Amino acid sequence: MQYPAPIAKLINSFTKLPGIGAKTAARLAFYVIDMPETDVTEFAQALVNVKRDLTVCEICGNISDTNPCQICQDESRDQSMVLVVEDARDVMSLERMQEYHGLYHVLNGVLSPMEGVGPEDLNVPALINRLHDETIQEVIIATNATAEGEATAMYLARLLKPAGIKVTRLAHGLSVGSDIEYADEMTLYRAIEGRREI
Amino acid sequence: MQYPAPIAKLINSFTKLPGIGAKTAARLAFYVIDMPETDVTEFAQALVNVKRDLTVCEICGNISDTNPCQICQDESRDQSMVLVVEDARDVMSLERMQEYHGLYHVLNGVLSPMEGVGPEDLNVPALINRLHDETIQEVIIATNATAEGEATAMYLARLLKPAGIKVTRLAHGLSVGSDIEYADEMTLYRAIEGRREI
Numbered sequence: 165m166q167y168p169a170p171i172a173k174l175i176n177s178f179t180k181l182p183g184i185g186a187k188t189a190a191r192l193a194f195y196v197i198d199m200p201e202t203d204v205t206e207f208a209q210a211l212v213n214v215k216r217d218l219t220v221c222e223i224c225g226n227i228s229d230t231n232p233c234q235i236c237q238d239e240s241r242d243q244s245m246v247l248v249v250e251d252a253r254d255v256m257s258l259e260r261m262q263e264y265h266g267l268y269h270v271l272n273g274v275l276s277p278m279e280g281v282g283p284e285d286l287n288v289p290a291l292i293n294r295l296h297d298e299t300i301q302e303v304i305i306a307t308n309a310t311a312e313g314e315a316t317a318m319y320l321a322r323l324l325k326p327a328g329i330k331v332t333r334l335a336h337g338l339s340v341g342s343d344i345e346y347a348d349e350m351t352l353y354r355a356i357e358g359r360r361e362i
Numbered sequence: 363m364q365y366p367a368p369i370a371k372l373i374n375s376f377t378k379l380p381g382i383g384a385k386t387a388a389r390l391a392f393y394v395i396d397m398p399e400t401d402v403t404e405f406a407q408a409l410v411n412v413k414r415d416l417t418v419c420e421i422c423g424n425i426s427d428t429n430p431c432q433i434c435q436d437e438s439r440d441q442s443m444v445l446v447v448e449d450a451r452d453v454m455s456l457e458r459m460q461e462y463h464g465l466y467h468v469l470n471g472v473l474s475p476m477e478g479v480g481p482e483d484l485n486v487p488a489l490i491n492r493l494h495d496e497t498i499q500e501v502i503i504a505t506n507a508t509a510e511g512e513a514t515a516m517y518l519a520r521l522l523k524p525a526g527i528k529v530t531r532l533a534h535g536l537s538v539g540s541d542i543e544y545a546d547e548m549t550l551y552r553a554i555e556g557r558r559e560i
Binding site: 171181192195205218229 | 364365366367368369371372374375376378379380381386388389390391392393394395397399401402403404405406407408409410411412413414415416425426427428432450451454457
């Protein structure tokens with residue numbers, strides 16, 4: 165005997181999620197059997213809605229339930245700066261900080277010759293378009309501190325600087341709360357290179 | 363800005379699952395956004411179906427999509443033995459072994475005075491009923507090797523033995539493939555106590 169079909173199907177769906185193997189999927193499926201019916205219905209509805217109701221903002225490329233997204237629509241935000249990120253998740257992390265009040269632009273990836281991702285695969289033309297009307301004074305590049313992220317930052321800087329726009333990059337250095345003892349060489353190098361007078 | 367509502371709801375549903383915290387839930391929710399629509403629809407359907415289509419077998423207490431369950435309906439199985447387990451998941455683990463061909467009985471818990479679980483909270487009366495027609499010759503108690511599992515096994519043995527039924531318990535000892543060095547004292551004690559001539 166195998167699992168009854170309804171359980172087997174649910175286990176199969178759970179295993180499609182990242183980091184969930186067969187054993188965890190079975191544990192989750194059995195947990196769902198004992199969950200209150202309303203929670204399960206809500207869960208199912210949330211799955212369907214997330215595919216149905218989310219869209220990509222045509223201005224900045226962010227994932228949103230409105231188009232343009234809430235951020236692009238918000239006129240109280242500083243319209244003179246655009247922070248460029250790899251991914252919509254980065255926008256949400258930065259928004260949690262509640263200290264940045266400018267606009268965003270989501271690239272939807274990074275340059276990666278290894279994986280065949282070139283500039284034409286990224287949301288770059290829309291960024292160039294946004295710069296035309298000269299409202300935007302500064303572009304802050306916040307791609308990840310990886311080789312691909314750095315390469316993408318360099319590419320964008322070279323592309324945008326000739327147009328006379330101020331292009332900046334997030335600071336690199338020690339994480340707040342981290343030990344120098346455990347920091348890697350590149351981070352230490354960047355921390356020394358970017359040192360500031362106190 | 364918080365997450366857009368559809369994402370926030372899905373994250374909230376994921377956090378209701380065991381072992382999934384806020385960060386993992388967010389990672390899974392964003393993964394779902396990029397999943398093929400058919401996979402997401404199937405997932406949602408599987409969640410709803412698992413609540414709708416599963417039932418508890420009125421004979422053995424197993425979780426099944428039929429009532430009685432496939433195992434109780436299967437006349438080719440050995441009708442003379444019943445293996446008693448705590449939980450429907452145990453039935454599925456034992457069935458994966460493909461070596462046991464008797465029937466099952468799911469207690470749906472174990473005796474636990476600490477958590478206020480007494481004999482009346484377990485699926486015991488149905489077990490007593492099944493023993494009335496004398497088809498069943500042996501009851502194999504396969505509760506877990508925990509304090510509660512042991513207590514439940516003792517309770518059942520005392521309840522059933524006076525009725526003249528053979529009551530057995532799964533062997534305890536070293537797991538196959540395990541090192542003596544890493545075995546705990548109780549397991550070693552049980553392994554020595556239960557030693558067999560070779």
